[in-house]
Amino acid sequence: xxxxxxxxxxxxxxxxxxxxxxxxxxxxxxxQPWISVGGKDGDTTFAVGARALNLGVELGSGxxxxxxxxxxxxxxxxxxxxxxxxxxxxxxxxxxxSGGVQVGATDxxxxxxxxxxxxxxxxxxxVRF
Numbered sequence: 673x674x675x676x677x678x679x680x681x682x683x684x685x686x687x688x689x690x691x692x693x694x695x696x697x698x699x700x701x702x703x704q705p706w707i708s709v710g711g712k713d714g715d716t717t718f719a720v721g722a723r724a725l726n727l728g729v730e731l732g733s734g735x736x737x738x739x740x741x742x743x744x745x746x747x748x749x750x751x752x753x754x755x756x757x758x759x760x761x762x763x764x765x766x767x768x769x770s771g772g773v774q775v776g777a778t779d780x781x782x783x784x785x786x787x788x789x790x791x792x793x794x795x796x797x798x799v800r801f
Contacts, residue, residue: 701725702801706774706784708732712792719791721798728755730770734790738763742770742788751776761790774798 701724708719713735721730721744728744740761746753757770772786774796784796 704782704798704800706782706796706798708784708786708791708794708796710786710788710792710794712790717788717791717794719788719794721796723798728757730757730759732759732761732788732791734761734763734765734788734792736763736765738765738790740765740768740790742768744770746774755786759788759790765790772796776800 703722703724705720705722708721710717715735717732717734719730719732721728723746726746726748728746730742730744732742733739738761740759742757742759744755744757746755753774755772755774759768759770760766761768768788768790770786770788772784774782774784776782780800782798782800784798786794786796788794
């Protein structure tokens with residue numbers, strides 16, 4: 673009887689340890705910044721962003737001098753991180769929606785590609801600390 677109780681306790685403990693063990697999310701407490709360059713309607717667009725805890729913020733400059741900010745939500749997968757977002761831009765551009773993916777190129781760098789309804793298609797280059 674004691675042996676069965678000890679075995680069940682060990683199995684349950686290992687299960688909870690696996691479930692609640694710290695993951696790489698704790699490594700994301702340090703923001704991961706990136707720069708983005710793209711284009712829409714023949715205009716070059718720029719943005720800078722940062723990501724922490726699977727949330728991101730991107731400050732961008734679009735066509736006709738429009739500037740705005742996007743809030744992004746990332747889905748962390750082993751190699752790639754797709755994201756979606758919503759933002760607001762000046763110069764009567766209004767609400768923007770965005771989506772894309774970031775891929776770990778090396779341990780310290782990542783690349784990405786995305787689309788923003790105000791800033792158009794863009795490429796990203798970022799760093800992990």
